[in-house]
Structure formats: structure tokens, C-alpha cells
């Protein structure tokens with residue numbers, strides 16, 4: 282019999298204990314051994330968890346318990362969780378976590394500390410979708426050319442409602458908070474940070490890139506408005522928050538931002554709270570993974586799969602799937618300024634003669650070629666210029682936006698959304 286201790290018996294932790302209890306038949310058949318939860322740790326002992334396990338508020342009760350083989354970290358946060366996980370590994374216990382924030386900052390240190398001890402984290406990226414296993418094991422024969430996906434269900438729900446039902450950004454944010462999809466402070470989701478944590482984990486497995494959130498381009502959906510959705514629809518695009526990792530020579534670009542993506546792409550058709558990730562390998566071609574990216578049971582399904590895997594083998598593959606530089610030459614992060622893309626801009630201007638000519642000239646001066654341009658009345662005295670460009674360099678676009686923002690007839694900083 283294998284004994285598990287759960288540190289953090291909240292939404293996911295409770296579901297983990299329930300799945301191990303309710304699905305004990307298939308789990309023990311597949312693991313080859315019975316797996317039981319011995320105890321759990323919480324902050325508030327007065328809350329009823331509805332579980333028949335011993336609950337304490339002291340992590341030492343799990344970390345110092347010699348009978349516990351596997352520690353499941355589901356408390357969240359970064360530094361406190363890091364300490365707990367290090368202590369568990371130090372005590373020789375296998376660890377399973379769903380904590381993407383912990384891994385976004387400490388995955389390489391944890392790989393070094395874990396060495397031969399199993400450390401698994403399938404649920405940390407895209408909840409119930411087995412994307413880590415797919416990337417680390419199923420596609421391990423490939424050079425990974427790109428990873429692109431919807432990695433945050435809250436943002437995808439908001440974008441879907443704005444597109445399909447014409448709901449405004451403010452209204453859908455409020456509704457998402459009422460439904461419990463978005464936190465009271467929604468920045469972590471709508472600002473792109475949650476998706477960035479997941480992208481960084483995938484990029485480590487695919488490319489061995491050691492970057493932290495502050496090293497990469499992270500933007501959210503907080504600038505997307507109904508006018509942008511209307512433009513996207515008119516030109517055959519959907520707007521999605523995407524996490525993108527792409528190899529270009531010995532450089533890898535990593536970015537999270539709202540993007541206009543052709544409605545013909547499979548990713549564009551992924552709606553609601555669902556997640557979807559496309560991975561292109563040099564030998565396998567494109568593969569696509571779709572499913573629930575969050576929620577207690579879906580996330581716990583991945584956590585329990587990791588527990589079963591540890592029970593089967595006792596040891597997993599190296600945590601990030603490799604133990605030396607993977608490619609012929611070490612890959613490096615591409616500087617954000619060098620990223621190239623097509624762009625869409627919304628520029629709110631005073632409705633005066635000469636404005637269009639001046640804006641067009643500035644585009645030319647920054648080497649940016651316009652693909653389409655529309656003018657839409659905004660108020661009696663102002664208009665929105667909606668412009669898409671051919672491929673341009675990020676640094677050129679950013680300096681052009683800075684210049685346009687300073688013009689006397691421009692009413693606000695132009696909004697830019699990349700087109701992929």
C-alpha cells in the first residue's frame with residue numbers, strides 16, 4: 282500500500298482525495314498497488330472538508346511522517362510551497378504538484394534537488410489535459426518547432442462571450458467574477474501572467490529554456506474592446522489569449538498576448554472555458570490537445586495520474602525530461618524587440634482633415650506597411666482608425682506607437698494586438 286499526504290485540501294486537494302476514494306478500483310488495478318490518503322494539511326481546521334482523512338494544520342505532520350511515500354503539494358503560492366517541496370524531497374518523498382507559479386520560478390532548482398526522486402506536475406499546465414506527458418514522453422523523439430495555445434480558461438470564456446454574444450469587456454469581466462472564473466483581482470488571469478507561467482514550463486521541456494516571467498513578453502486581454510472583436514470578425518479572425526513558443530534558428534521566442542488568429546485554425550474554434558494547445562514536432566507534424574484547463578476534478582485527474590505513474594515505476598523521467606543540453610547548440614531566448622509579427626492597431630483620433638495622411642506617413646517612416654485600414658466613427662468628434670499591417674518588427678511597432686501617442690489629434694495610446 283502506498284500512502285499519500287496532501288498539503289492543501291482546497292478545491293483540487295479535496296478532489297484528489299475523492300478520486301483516490303471513489304475510483305480506488307481502477308486506480309489500484311492500474312497502479313498495481315492500493316493508494317490511500319493518510320492525511321491532509323489546511324490553514325483553517327474549522328472548515329469541514331467532507332473527507333474521512335486525518336486533517337492537521339501543521340506541515341510537519343506530513344513531512345516528518347515516515348509512512349507517507351508521496352507528498353501532494355496543492356497549497357499554491359511560490360516561496361512557502363518551495364520550502365515545503367524541498368523538505369519533502371529532502372526526506373526522500375516523491376512529490377506531485379499542480380503549482381504553476383512555483384514551477385515558473387523554481388523548476389530548474391527543483392530538478393537539481395529532486396535528482397532521482399520522482400517529481401511530477403502534470404496538472405500545472407492546462408489542468409486535466411495531459412500536455413506535459415505528451416510533450417515530455419509522447420513527442421520526445423522530435424525537435425519541437427512550436428507550441429501555441431489557449432492556456433487560460435477565464436480569458437477564453439471572456440473572449441468567447443464578447444465574440445459570440447456581443448458582451449462588453451467590463452460586463453463579461455464582472456460576470457466571470459460572479460461565476461467564480463475570475464478572482465476579485467483578475468490581473469493574474471486577464472494580464473496574461475497565469476498563461477505565461479504555463480508557457481515557461483512547456484518551453485523548458487521543449488527547449489531547455491531557463492526563463493522567468495519577467496524575461497518574456499506578457500500582455501493580456503485587458504485592452505480588447507468590442508470594436509476590435511468587430512474588426513476581427515469582419516476580416517475572418519477570432520481574438521484569443523495565446524501562449525506562443527516558437528523556434529527560429531538557435532533562438533526561441535516566448536510570448537503571451539491577445540492575438541487575432543484566422544477562424545480557420547483549430548485553436549480559433551476552441552471556445553468557452555476550455556483550453557487547447559497545438560504542438561508541432563519536426564517528425565510528427567502538428568498535434569492538438571483539448572480539454573478542461575481547470576476545475577477541481579479535471580485538475581485532480583492529472584494529479585492522480587501522476588501518483589499512479591509514481592506507484593508504477595517508483596521513479597519518473599528527469600523532471601523536465603532531459604539531463605543535458607538538448608539540441609546541437611544551446612537554444613537562447615529571442616529578445617522581445619526582435620520578434621516579428623503582423624499587427625492590428627486601433628487609434629482613436631479627433632475627426633479632422635489631414636489626420637489619415639499624417640498617420641500613414643508615420644507608418645512609412647517606421648518601415649511598417651499597411652495591409653488594411655478602416656475608419657469608424659467613435660463619437661461626434663472622434664473616430665477609430667482600425668489598421669492591420671504586413672509583417673513588421675516589434676521594436677519598430679513600439680517606437681511608432683510611442684510617436685503616434687504624442688500627436689496632438691490622438692486621444693489615447695493606440696491599442697495594438699498581434700496577428701498570428
Ligand SMILES: NC(=O)c1ccc[n+]([C@@H]2O[C@H](COP(=O)([O-])OP(=O)(O)OC[C@H]3O[C@@H](n4cnc5c(N)ncnc54)[C@H](OP(=O)(O)O)[C@@H]3O)[C@@H](O)[C@H]2O)c1
Pocket residue numbers: 288289290291292293294322323324325326328338354355356357358361379380381382404405408574575576577580
Ligand atoms: N483550482 C484549479 O482549477 C486549479 C487548476 C490548475 C492548477 N491549480 C493549482 O493547484 C493549487 C491549489 O489550487 P486550489 O484551487 O485547490 O486552491 P485552494 O482552493 O485555495 O486550496 C488551497 C489549500 O491550501 C491550504 N493552504 C494554503 N496555505 C497554506 C499554508 N500555509 N499551510 C497549510 N495549508 C495551506 C488552504 O487551506 P484552507 O482551506 O484552510 O484555506 C487550502 O486548503 C494551486 O497551486 C493552483 O494554482 C488549481
